Amino acid sequence: MPYPEMMQESIAKVEETRSRRMREDFLRLSLEERQRLLEAYHLDYRRETFRPLAVGPNKGDLVPNELADLLEARSRIDPDNFDLSRVDYETDVLNHRWRWCGDGSGSLGAEQGVDVLIATKLRWGDANTMMAQGGIQAADKPNDSPARHYLDVMGGGGFVNIPELVKALVTDAPFIIRWLESLGVMFDKEPDGTMITVHSGGTSRRRMHSCRDYTGMEIMRVLRDEARNRGIQAWEFRPAVELLLDEHRQCVGAILYDLETEEYFVVRAKAVVLATGGMGRLHVQGFPTTNHYGATADGIVMAYRAGARLIFMDTVQYHPTGVAYPEQILGQLVTEKVRSLGAHLVNVDGERFIYELETRDVVSAAIIRECTDRGKGVVTPTGMVGVWLDTPMIDILRGKGTIQRALPAMVRQFARFGIDITKEPILVYPTQHYQNGGIIIRDDASCDIPGFFVAGEVSGGVHGRNRLMGNSLLDILVFGRRAGLSAAQWAKQASPGTPTLDHVREYHRQLQEAGINTDRVSPMLLPDYTSPIARIRRLGGVPIG
Amino acid sequence: MALQTEVVTETVTVYIMGKRYEVPKGLTILEAMEYAGYRLVRGVGCRGGFCGACATVYRKAGDFRLRVGLACQTVIEDGMYLTQIPFYPATKAIYDINALRPTAEAILKHYPEVTRCLQCGTCLKVCPQELDLMRYIAAAMRGDIAKAADLSFDCIQCGLCTGRCPAEISHYHVAMLARRLYAKHLTPPAPHLTQRLEEIKAGKFDAELEALMKADKETLRKLYAERDVEPEELVPTKTDED
Numbered sequence: 001m002p003y004p005e006m007m008q009e010s011i012a013k014v015e016e017t018r019s020r021r022m023r024e025d026f027l028r029l030s031l032e033e034r035q036r037l038l039e040a041y042h043l044d045y046r047r048e049t050f051r052p053l054a055v056g057p058n059k060g061d062l063v064p065n066e067l068a069d070l071l072e073a074r075s076r077i078d079p080d081n082f083d084l085s086r087v088d089y090e091t092d093v094l095n096h097r098w099r100w101c102g103d104g105s106g107s108l109g110a111e112q113g114v115d116v117l118i119a120t121k122l123r124w125g126d127a128n129t130m131m132a133q134g135g136i137q138a139a140d141k142p143n144d145s146p147a148r149h150y151l152d153v154m155g156g157g158g159f160v161n162i163p164e165l166v167k168a169l170v171t172d173a174p175f176i177i178r179w180l181e182s183l184g185v186m187f188d189k190e191p192d193g194t195m196i197t198v199h200s201g202g203t204s205r206r207r208m209h210s211c212r213d214y215t216g217m218e219i220m221r222v223l224r225d226e227a228r229n230r231g232i233q234a235w236e237f238r239p240a241v242e243l244l245l246d247e248h249r250q251c252v253g254a255i256l257y258d259l260e261t262e263e264y265f266v267v268r269a270k271a272v273v274l275a276t277g278g279m280g281r282l283h284v285q286g287f288p289t290t291n292h293y294g295a296t297a298d299g300i301v302m303a304y305r306a307g308a309r310l311i312f313m314d315t316v317q318y319h320p321t322g323v324a325y326p327e328q329i330l331g332q333l334v335t336e337k338v339r340s341l342g343a344h345l346v347n348v349d350g351e352r353f354i355y356e357l358e359t360r361d362v363v364s365a366a367i368i369r370e371c372t373d374r375g376k377g378v379v380t381p382t383g384m385v386g387v388w389l390d391t392p393m394i395d396i397l398r399g400k401g402t403i404q405r406a407l408p409a410m411v412r413q414f415a416r417f418g419i420d421i422t423k424e425p426i427l428v429y430p431t432q433h434y435q436n437g438g439i440i441i442r443d444d445a446s447c448d449i450p451g452f453f454v455a456g457e458v459s460g461g462v463h464g465r466n467r468l469m470g471n472s473l474l475d476i477l478v479f480g481r482r483a484g485l486s487a488a489q490w491a492k493q494a495s496p497g498t499p500t501l502d503h504v505r506e507y508h509r510q511l512q513e514a515g516i517n518t519d520r521v522s523p524m525l526l527p528d529y530t531s532p533i534a535r536i537r538r539l540g541g542v543p544i545g
Numbered sequence: 546m547a548l549q550t551e552v553v554t555e556t557v558t559v560y561i562m563g564k565r566y567e568v569p570k571g572l573t574i575l576e577a578m579e580y581a582g583y584r585l586v587r588g589v590g591c592r593g594g595f596c597g598a599c600a601t602v603y604r605k606a607g608d609f610r611l612r613v614g615l616a617c618q619t620v621i622e623d624g625m626y627l628t629q630i631p632f633y634p635a636t637k638a639i640y641d642i643n644a645l646r647p648t649a650e651a652i653l654k655h656y657p658e659v660t661r662c663l664q665c666g667t668c669l670k671v672c673p674q675e676l677d678l679m680r681y682i683a684a685a686m687r688g689d690i691a692k693a694a695d696l697s698f699d700c701i702q703c704g705l706c707t708g709r710c711p712a713e714i715s716h717y718h719v720a721m722l723a724r725r726l727y728a729k730h731l732t733p734p735a736p737h738l739t740q741r742l743e744e745i746k747a748g749k750f751d752a753e754l755e756a757l758m759k760a761d762k763e764t765l766r767k768l769y770a771e772r773d774v775e776p777e778e779l780v781p782t783k784t785d786e787d
Contacts, residue, residue, distance in 0.1 A: 123590065131595045142737060181738070193732060205775050221702060226642070260587075329594075409594070534581070
């Protein structure tokens with residue numbers, strides 16, 4: 001379905017202004033201008049969509065209502081009637097992976113000579129990582145340095161990031177790239193091995209490394225292949241639903257739930273690594289999301305019940321360029337690399353309104369301003385609104401064939417719906433993309449719960465209040481490796497006690513004390529997208545079994 | 546009276562595993578299955594065309610051809626007859642990538658069945674990414690690892706090729722090996738990266754990083770606002786021909 005007539009008129013204006021726009025510079029905003037724009041238009045400032053938590057270590061802190069509903073909910077497990085004496089598996093390190101930092105720590109665990117079990121909610125490798133198209137940052141060019149990377153990360157995050165975590169991120173980065181290179185990840189390179197790197201929003205040097213626009217998928221499939229070669233065991237379709245703590249409140253395993261056979265498995269482990277990703281599928285403020293089907297905040301829920309503290313959970317990253325047309329792929333990701341390669345963002349009149357490589361929070365706020373107060377958005381036949389991302393510019397700026405070579409996934413995705421992005425622009429609007437905050441960790445990926453290690457999107461602190469593009473793939477590898485190493489070391493000297501669910505019982509009691517009598521249960525595990533009719537028809541009967 | 550909670554303007558008929566459903570026009574196959582009441586565990590993943598979880602085969606009304614698509618990226622049509630293939634058995638070889646050479650021998654040792662390829666072209670009809678599988682298998686067989694890696698790069702490992710190949714080749718596993726061989730053994734390591742690792746190990750950036758870590762917010766803001774930004778280099782990095 002090519003663009004309908006009502007949108008064609010605006011495309012004509014985009015084409016008309018193209019040659020003029022390409023000659024003109026558009027200035028970056030100052031820090032003060034950025035802040036004003038965010039306060040006026042960023043969705044984090046719609047405070048009525050947040051509420052203070054009623055219980056737990058972060059009692060009183062604001063989180064999105066959708067997350068509060070899951071944190072103020074009961075366990076799927078009845079702590080008074082669940083038999084923990086039947087142990088189904090014992091291991092040194094249990095790794096609830098979801099994003100592929102689990103693979104990083106798993107591989108390293110095997111290198112450390114400990115027994116590792118990986119448990120995944122869906123297939124091994126099903127994660128947002130697969131969809132991370134744009135790239136991975138590392139300061140490895142002569143004109144760059146880890147210190148510059150550090151400053152860019154802090155500025156992007158609002159200068160509130162936890163310094164020791166940022167230091168770990170930027171100094172490990174070049175080692176991570178070398179590690180991936182040695183495993184056989186196909187980075188985009190010059191013939192002499194020099195990495196082809198581009199900018200991303202908020203970077204001061206071109207340090208984004210990529211594998212076409214399948215960067216996350218390429219890294220994931222190589223790491224998974226390597227883990228399989230090393231014989232690391234993985235249980236698929238068996239997500240964790242509750243952690244197990246002993247009498248010293250150290251983590252000694254978890255309860256897993258088999259999504260297909262509906263059995264619960266008790267796994268005892270000397271150390272546990274949590275890598276369960278973010279919360280896109282909660283659809284905060286009703287937004288569509290770029291996230292994977294399984295991004296339902298399970299890890300946050302389990303860890304919070306067990307006493308882990310959270311940070312920056314009152315900020316959500318909206319990716320500026322989610323698909324706004326066609327409707328079938330609404331909210332899906334259009335990689336930031338499109339802007340890195342030079343495509344302008346323009347309104348209904350074909351005019352630019354923001355410097356494209358501002359940080360994501362700022363660009364999102366500017367698009368919302370354009371489509372709301374300024375009334376300069378492009379309306380689709382179903383009433384969606386968006387702005388143009390002028391993709392054909394890339395081939396004009398960098399030579400014919402660049403789009404096809406650098407963005408094959410994007411070309412393919414739109415071609416499936418009859419849109420040729422080498423010739424026509426893409427309509428975009430912000431979409432829920434990333435959980436900026438999470439469980440507070442130290443630079444060895446440990447947290448407040450002994451024996452429990454956390455890595456990736458489920459952790460918080462390293463990105464402050466806004467993550468830069470290319471630092472998520474980096475984060476999960478840096479802290480995935482660190483978590484694996486820490487967990488292996490811990491497992492070698494750990495003396496785990498008797499597993500209990502006392503913390504769940506205690507959390508239920510706190511809920512009751514706070515006056516929350518609810519039949520909500522969490523973690524959610526999977527969202528329900530069945531039609532309202534189907535849901536009504538399901539009510540009232542007893543499910544099979 | 547029909548149970549109705551929302552206004553559905555136009556519907557189409559689809560047959561999911563042979564069972565008939567009326568669903569709103571314009572949905573993807575994935576959305577149509579969910580609309581029909583399926584709460585999917587298998588056959589769904591990233592929902593964005595990247596993970597290969599939702600490989601689907603279908604026929605259209607009155608058409609003998611078997612078609613394929615990703616459920617999350619394919620729009621339903623009236624009379625569509627479909628099922629998902631969420632898993633297909635395929636054997637992955639176990640190897641030490643460091644010990645292999647980027648040659649035909651490495652491929653033939655681990656996947657000898659590639660020599661059974663009949664050049665029938667069936668694989669070309671079942672790839673939702675529309676990759677040139679037959680050519681990359683041929684390239685791998687004759688030891689052109691670079692070609693096999695390049696042609697197979699966009700593979701999402703959905704496994705549909707493996708399900709249809711009369712020679713019983715697991716194409717996507719062969720491709721995985723070829724890409725790792727290429728990147729590991731045929732691409733030079735980045736020279737600037739080697740240099741940077743030595744600098745970090747020598748502690749070249751320690752003092753600067755320590756100072757930044759100790760700096761207060763105002764100092765950081767000032768340094769950030771004043772930092773120079775490298776201009777974007779708007780030249781093609783490769784020519785269109787290579």
